[in-house]
Amino acid sequence: MKKLSYILATLILTIIGCQPKKLDEKLVTNLILGKNHYPAIVHHDIFCGDPTHAYTIFKSGLVEKGFVKVLQSKKFGDTTSFVSFTPAAKPYLLHTPADDKISKIQRVKVADEEFGAIKEIRMMSSGNKAIVEYTTIRRKNVFAAAIKNGLKDTLNHEVYFIRTDDGWKLMDKKSEFEFLSY
Template identity: 30%
Template sequence: MVKTLVFLVGAAMLVSCSDLDNDRVEELLTAESVYPRTVDIRVYCNDQTTAREVVDNNLSRHGYVTAQFVHTPEDIGKPLITFTEQAKPFLLETNDTLRAIDVQRVKVADETFRHVRNIEINPKGDKAVVDYTTELVNRTPFIVLYRQNVAGDQLRRTFFTKKNDRWTWDGKIVKMQKPEM
């Protein structure tokens, strides 16, 4: 009786490890540190178009940046856009190469896993294509500069391979377009 119970518990654990469902997909992506992830943009601080965009989107009016549209003789060598103290919580580490050309990485949001929409497993049972959604949370004031769709859920596709009765993530995520209604 005890042996049967141990066998059934072990079999149930094996089956739960091999099944690919919403919880297992989320668990695998979390274990790989895919989500949550920081979504960021690069702000080109010497670009006149970007300076106009930060002003048009009220980032200067709300005190996150100061911006001017042209360099005066006194400003040569200084960026057109500078970030204020109020913006510091959203500024991300930027490598020396980017900083040398006056580019700053800025956080716009965090992307988190929501739920699986569809799982297609090949007939052999060793490959899976998973469509799922994510959500942008903890949006910063700089989200207004993000050029991708931020409304509603974000559609994603990823791939898994099953080896030795264990699903592993293939390391690739494809951003999907929302279907036209």
């Protein structure tokens, strides 16, 4: 019985001792990629029945490139959409929920968001908490021109890590107060 307790104590100490004490870039990158599933698709909703949205699409240059057709005018009572998509736009069209289709909304892919790099790892004084800043890069496509204010090429993100008995964990989106009180 004594041997069993010694073996269990040794095994537990070995497991606890093998947990990474320091949070390095490789571990941070693996945890972020596992949680956020990069590359991610960035989408935008196009309101095909809205004349102001149709004007924005018209000014974006997508008509000249052959991806969309914009109806310049329509008669009273006409229920056709102001914006329609050509076969060239098919690779950029995403699945749209049924409620949105009824309202003549089409979801399009405007960019792929990829993991960029770790900017900074700030360890808290306790050594059990860390704040990590990283960037993501957006690879835009032709439909990015449809967004009125444009898309940023890079985004900065801040995530929180906590070391538990099982190792380092990436926290879900919580307030900074909850992070500090953990």
